[in-house]
Amino acid sequence: MTVIFEAEPEHLSAVRDIAYQTWPSTYKDIVSQEQIEYMLERMYDLSELQHQMTHKGYVFLIAKVEESILGFISYELNYKNQPQTKIHKIYLLPQSQGRGIGKALIDQVVLAAQLAQNQQLILNVNRKNKAVQFYEKVGFIATATEDIDIGRGYLMQDFIMTKTV
Template sequence: MEIIQASTSHIPTIQDIAIKSWEITYADILSREQMNYMIEMMYSTSALKKQMTEQNHHFLLIKNESSSDFQGFISYEFNYKNQPNTKIHKLYLLPECKGKGMGRILIDKVATLAQSERNNSLSLNMNRDNKSIGFYNQMGFEIVGEEDNDIGSGYLMEDYILEKKI
């Protein structure tokens, strides 16, 4: 597997992976209107640029050796809310790449980076209806809470809060 640190020049690649992933992941959970709203809110060029340059979100891209294109990404933030915790903001793989170990590799890489920053846990939010909960449980994450976030236009993100000690 090849993993690289993404830069703003990789925004079109991140957008492409996100859109293809969202179609499968959220089709049975969110309305088309809410998906479009959230994709624009989180994955527009200006939103991703702001995440990378102002909000201290780091992005990694992954591909296997037989591919010329990246097949997934993860974004994370060290010392989230001034705590020794690394927040995983996004983790998406192309649908055909799920089950091949890429998600595990990306989380393990972020855990190693987090430890080098003296962070002792990873956390993430995930939609309570997302079928990936089993994957995160296998990775050692536990549900530590729930929260509903108003994201505007009458939409809520209804999430579990997951955490893993590292």
């Protein structure tokens, strides 16, 4: 049975490990290997993850079966001081995808957002990522596009997607 629980700082190295195991298959046909490495170093540095948890109010939920951590989602209530919840990251190990765990993680964030009286979930996703279809399936719609310059000449070509809760 899959258990979902809120992460403590000690779980953040597992979060980082999941990202490193999941990014190559997720992004190999979308961005270069160099860009994957650059973004992982920037976004999954342990001290950066700790800072997000302890100072920026990000909540990390972990999905676990027995002793194995399979994936995580991170979110932020009242994003930009608006009644909205930002989903920052959601990654499941390749062998754990397609089993309903992603939807279960989104459902938990919907509950947290409702409790906080937030009115929508919001996220960014690469326009070529198959996850776009997953998000549509669980009730998100693409409301805008956003191209973000992340340095070294790299560009993130995203959809902004939202879901009313």
